[in-house]
Amino acid sequence: MFNNAKGNYGNLLKIKVFVFISLAVLNPNYGNHCSDVTMVTSTILDINDGIENNYPQQIIKGIVTDEAGIPLAGANIVEKGTTNGVTADFDGNYSIDISDGNATLVVSFIGYTTKEVAVNGQTTVNIALEESSTGLDEVVVVGYGTQKKVSLTSAVASVNGEDLRKRTVTKIEQSLQGNVSGLTVQDLGGAPGTSRMNLRIRGVTTLSGNNEPLVIIDGIEQPLTNINPNDIESLTVLKDASSTAIYGSRASNGVVLVTTKRGKEGKVSVSLNSYYGIQKSNNNPVHMGLEDYMRMQNIAWTNSSGSPIYTEEYIQEYINATDRIKYPLPNTWFDGDFLKNAPQTSTSVTISGGTDKMSSLLTVRHLDEDGIIPHSNANTTDIRFNSDFQVHPKIKISSDVNYRYIHAANPLDPDRVTLDMLQRSQWIVPKYPDGTYGVSSDGRSPLMYADLAGANNKYQNYFLANLKGEWEIVNGLKFTMQYGIRTTLDKQKRYSNKFEIFAYQDPSKRLVNNPINSLIEDRNDDRETTLNALFNYSKTFGGHDFNMLAGYSEIDHTESILSARRQNFYSNDIQSISQGANDATKDNGGSDLEWRLRSYFGRLNYSFLNRYLFEANIRYDGSSRFASGNEYSTFPSLSAGWRISEEEFWSGLKETVGEFKLRGSYGKSGNQAVAPYSYLATLNAQNYSFGGTAVQGYRQTLLANRDISWETTTQTDIGMDLTMFKGKISLTADYYHKKTEDILLIVPVPATLGLQSTARNTGRVDNTGWEFSLGLRNDYGDFKVDTNFNFSINNNEVDDLAGTGPYIQGGNESRFITKEGLPIMSWWGYKTDGYFQTPEEVAGYPKIIASAQPGDVKFVDNNGDGVINPDDMVYLGESFPKYNFGANLNFTYKPFTLSMLFQGAAGYNARLGGALAEMGIWGGFTHEVTGDYWTPDNPNARFPRPLKFDLRNIIMSDRDLLNGNYLRLKNIQLEYRLPKSLIDVVGIQSANVYLATTNLLTFSQLNDFDIDPEERVSGRAQTYPQTSITTLGVNINF
Amino acid sequence: MKYLRHRLLIIFMIAIFANCDDNFLDTPPNDRIVSEFFWNSDNDAIMASNALYPFLLQDAMNFAMWDAMSDIGHVTLQWRQESIIERGFHNAASPTIARIWSFAYEGIQGVNIFLANVDDFVPASPSLIERLKAEMRVIRAKQYIDLAMLFGDVPMPTSELTLEESLVLTRTPVSEVWDFISSELTSAAAVLPTTASQTGRITKGAALGLKTRALLYAGRYNEAAEAAKEVIDLGVYHLYPSYENLFTYDAQNSSEVILDRQYTQNVNQSNIYDLTTPNSLWPQTNDFVPTKLGVDIYKMANGKDIIDPSSGFDPNNPYSGRDPRLGYNIFTIGSVLPNGLIYDSRPGSGTGDAVGSSENSTFSGFNVKKYLTPEDSSNPNNCGINLILLRYADVLLMYAEAKVEANDIDQSVLDAINEVRSRPDVNMPAISGLSDQAELRQIVRDERVVELAFEGLRYFDIKRWKIAENLTGTIFGMTYENNDGNLTTIELTGFNKAFNKDRDYLWPIPFNELVLNPNLTQNPGW
Secondary structure, X not given: OOOOHHHHHHHHHHHHHHHHHHHHHHOOOOOOHHHHHHHHHHHHHHHHHOOOOOOOOEEEEEEEEEOOOOEOOOOEEEEOOOOOEEEOOOOOEEEEEEOOOOOEEEEEOOOEOOEEEEOOOOOEOOEEEOEOHHHOOOEEEEOOEEEEHHHOOOOEEEEEHHHHHOOOOOOHHHHHOOOOOOEEEEEOOOOOOOOOEEEEEOOOOOOOOOOOOEEEEOOEEOOOOOOOHHHEEEEEEEOOHHHHHHHHHHOOOOEEEEEEOOOOOEEEEEEEEEEEEEEEEOOOOOEOOHHHHHHHHHHHHHHHHOOOOOOHHHHHXXXXXXXXXXXXXXXXXXXXXXXXXEXXXXXXXXXXXXXXXXXXXXXXXXXXXXXXXXXXXXXXXXXXXXXXXXXXXXXXEEEEEEEEEEEEEEEOOHHHHHHXXXXXXXXXXXXXXXXXXXXXXXXXXXXXXXXXXXXXXXXXXEEEEEEEEEEEEEOOEEEEEEEEEEEEEEEEEEEEOOEEEEOOOOOOOEEEXXXXXXXXXXXXXXXXXXXXXXXXXXXXXXXXXXXXXXXXXXXXXEEXXXXXXXXXXXXXXXXXXXXXXXXXXXXXXXEEEEEEEEEEEEEEEEEEOOOEEEEEEEEEEEEOOOOOOOOEEEEEEEEEEEEHHHOHHHOOOOOOEEEEEEEEEEEEEEEOOOOOOOOOOEEEEOOEEEOOEEEOOEEEOEOOOOOOOXXXXXXXXXXXXXEEOOOOEEEEEEEEEEEEEOOEEEOOOOHHHOOEOOEEEOOEEEEEEEEEEEEEEEEEOOEEEEEEEEEEEEEEEEEEOOOOOOEEEEOOOOEEEEOOOOOOOEEEEEOEEEEOOOHHHHXXXXXXXXXXXXXXXXXXXXXXXXXXXXXXXXXXXXXXXXEEEEEEEEEEEOOEEEEEEEEEEEOOEEEOOOHHHHOOOOOOOOEHHHHOEOEOOEOOOXXXXXXXXXXXXXXXEHHHEEEOOEEEEEEEEEEEEOOHHHHHOOOOOEEEEEEEEEEEEEEXXXXXXXXXXXXXXXXXXXXXXXXXXEEEEEEEEO | OHHHHHHHHHHHHXXXXXXXXXXXXXXXXXXXXXXXXXXXXXXXXXXXXXXXXXXXXXXXXXXXXXXXOXXXXXXXXXXXXXXXXXXXXXXXXXXXXXXXXXXXXXXHHHHHHHHHHOOOOOOOOHXXXXXXXXXXXXXXXXXXXHHHHHHOOEOOOOOOXXXXXXXXXOOEOHHHHHHHHHHHHHXXXXXXXXXXXXXXXXXXHHHHHHHHHHHHHXXXXXXXXXXXXXXXXXXXXXXXXXXXXXXXXXXXXXXXXXXXXXXXXXXXXXXXXHHHOOOOOOOOOOXXXXXXXXXXXXXXXXXXXXXXXXXXXXXXXXXXXXXXXHHHHEEOOOXXXXXXXXXXXXXXXXXXXXXXXXXXOOOOOOEEOOOOOHHHOOOOOOEOOOEEEEEHHHHHHHHHHHHHHOOOOOHHHXXXXXXXXXXXXXXXXXXXXXXXXXXXXXXXHHHHHHHHOOOOOHHHHHHHOOOHHHHOEEEEEEEEEOOOOOEEEEEEEEEEEOOOOOOOXXXXXXXXXXXXXXXXXXXXXX
């Protein structure tokens, strides 16, 4: 494998190091991560310290710069015809041992023209690379292939893996936030090991729920979540129809293409990427002060029942008390130690290298996340082995294997902990001195729940095998065959403990009794195979460039679910399903599902003089989700580009504007996101019993739709790419119009039909928008600036619901409407006009509740009919951001790099519900902001008069909507590159350390309530708390 | 040669993995039954009928909530939709209203689909199929009774409905709905057996009993009395000797039960215990509690009203010497709980039942006792006790009421009432020598509320008697001796039970139905 004899010794050492680190990473008892990393690192130093080179050799040194003499850190220097190569350090310095004084060095760097330099016996060779005109050679991954960036005619954004890896995130989606124009990433938080990320490319196109883009990793559809960020070579987002049509029926929400790293010809290299981070709760709501709270409660009780609940003496006694066991504070969860700071560690080691016959890359990663609520943590182990075999000069076989194991442990229902914390745990002493849990009057406590209720363990085994053969049949004609198998085995064990809580004051009194323990165990086995066969032909003659692709693809997806339940285990520690009572209480269930896709597709690229560019795509897709006759549909696209900067007349401008391209595209893509078997009238099992004996029953519950078919998105895109001042300024702008027709919509049907609705092809949704991406980079001597700004606007509108609708979902907590002329899922409710101020005003205006008083919300009688009822509800705002923006700022000064990522969204509203909005109506968390409530003395208050047990003022209205706009410093990172002089001693090629923090700064109206602007699912803020993480990390390349 | 070998490698890959099956896209399900392959045998018809039995009653909530929205009960948690209705704050968009409407039509369409398909095959036993059809028609009629009572004029599909048809349905006048219910139940009763072949299946008596109820609700008193008489004359129904045990597992399927919603633990269970149990037994929900009105209506055991000075009522000992059914139906201070402890709802008593001790404690000082059985206490959401939908005592009282309202008063009216009052462990004094319509009307109404409390009937009774608007206002709870030794009555200040006589006798047609079907009209006042 290692044909360079001199490399052997070093390589062996590296392998030892790798094995050592891998063992450390994978060690299940990998307890104290921080010290382990230190230990591993120091071991490496020891090993490398001992390297003595016994062979006589010639050392060539030098510096690689650009034309202006600025060092090019990271440039590759390879001895021609060998695998012997090195990388230039931060100052552009390199040092290479060569075997032959007449060798030739091949020097390359992205964005620069590769140069070959003969050594000719010199010992110092300085090399200046020429900037290739605006990255002409830069290649972008597109559907079933790659294309030169300059010849692209479609709207494609790409991010390189290095930029993604820079941000310390547990989910790769987080690092896409703010990095790609037109891509909205909503991070909805979640317990460790679970992911709740929403990705939307150019808005929401369908009403049926599936708006997630198609994610293709190395040619196989795979989940993006949990992929090791260190494995990513590049990530491409396909946005317009011209680029996505080749994926036909799954592409209407856009496509994300990920390419993983592969071993490269050259010396074996090992790199280590490790960090240690501390997560802390990002938003800690502040409870109203004790006295204020008691007085507000008195007003609320008085308003509702005529008399206060606390006497003045009691209030004084309470606030002056020091014994907070006898006089507990209202809600202490957020300022106590319940939400703990939780560590997170990640270590990823990559070993890669190869010869001209074979190359490989092996990555091992271990991620350990502790949750900020007790008993929640997750760990992930990921192993990837990508290999390439050049079995013949014209035949290459690749084989990738990826295995991932995730174990997430949480309290029985982690969201319930937050729910109890906010809604149901007023006046609790979390734990009494003797260890007894304090519980609320209805037997709740988040701490008790987290500690005692039980455990929810999720295990996932993910396997991927990806086999690929490439055969260059004749020059220019290539055949590629790919077969991938993806299997996910999910196991979930939800164990509910039996437990009791007795009163601290009176241990004979049982406050909580959960007398039966039980286990629900689920197994989900999900398997998908993909077969791709592609012919690629390219031909160049004269100024003509042809590129053709013809392909065939098959996907077969099966899923099977098995679940079992038993109860009455001997004790809470016995948690195996067989140990529960073997009687009528045991239960099991399951389901099976299969869907398939068969597709034929092709692409033609033609360019003339590298100046006039054309592309056409077509895909003919068949899906098993539709009845015969509706199975197949065709998705074509066309696009063209004109590189004006290549025209003769541009030559004068070429110095300033090196690249200027106009492009346009038009095409169709589809969505088959309808539940399998929807076209069949199926009968569901329904239990009943006669005289205590169970009987079987079957009944049709869903409306069958035999005509169900594809949803089609037609998209037009006009864009331009501009590069000025040799790449110092780059600008991409796009305008698009996306029209989605025959939307697969679960149309509400009259309840009188007596069957639940299934998806129907109904209606049309329009998305139009603009996307801008501006890159600015410059060097001022030692100070380098590299920034990228992106901004996108998306206008969403339901165009046509084919005579149906409007569809109103939700209720007083949060109500949405999907109606022609409005954005999908707009907020829908009453308009308000402040608060009633006087009895006369109350008397003179219609009321939602007859007993309204001054201080109650004045709901507007919109239609003026003298009553307030659902007919008065109106559009209140959008629920999905209209504007998205991001700024990625990188400043480098000598060995320091400061990176900041700002990210935000605007043009939408969020709604707050539950305790935070309800002003202590029940015994829930009462935020201090609600202290500004209406009284006769405070008529211009922000909140209405307090009431007890009365939701009249919390009816879904514009009053409860908050401006959702936010801007946040998503990530800030300071990186320090260790000086060469220091690491040279230990034989390390490069090393840097960094300190980073996420979500450090947020500007948002939701800050008033200490709600994370990105968490906006239910508005109750009762999901797993979001965190900010501060990390210290190292990247080392050996 | 080597080159060829490698080429073959690639070709083999295609051969191994490519699927040349023309039916590749044909993936029939194996985890569900497709309608086209069903409806082949008598057994399929039986299974299809089984699946429609749950439409007798959606769930325990739909059993317990009605009386809580009436004068004798109260919904504890004010965020509950039922509380919103109790206070008159509901409107056409209220989810509970939509839920009740949807459930009824789901049952109706289920039966219509059954009737449309059950003749698709040649049955082995034609009489079985006829019987099943009759059972299903009774289930459909039951849905229409609920709809007619709550909404008045309603769409009345009587055969399988397509989506297109459902979008243009119009409301059928309620009198025609009653006509349909009556004729359906009459013809079903002609087919159904007197004794069920399988416990819990619908019988002739169930069809006639529901017919009685429907006709009574419709105000067709003569016909109602006739139907009740038919049930009585079947001779198979008798009062269960113990009222106290009637709502326990012991009395399930007794000869008093005419129609019930059958439940079985772990198979087909309800949460009745969870819904109504006192907070001290199960500190979770306790959704529905009785009011002072619902307690004071029980007379003294001597038959006298408690406000009658000669009744012997002792305000300091208010629960002794009363109609025994008070103690069987309601927990009052001093009652023994199923766990053996004493129920003490006095504020500050230190028990979970103390008024004001939590959001989930009783607000009135009373709790419902009916259907709380020790067997269900260990897992309150897994109750197997059947909930009775129609029992013989109801039929007797409906007979009496129909005769009184028709002013056809004879000894059989008094006999029917007295039969109910003379159940061994009730043993209330017999009514005799009365013939005044107004007086008897009040007697039979009072008898209904104490006999049938918390069985889901009171809300409908006060609506059809048009007395609902008189039973509103502030809710009161128990009267107890406070720490100073004075009698205090719990008052739920600020809580106003509301009923607008110009609007609330009918619920609004659900808002979404009106949006989807322009042919539907709204009820007055909504």
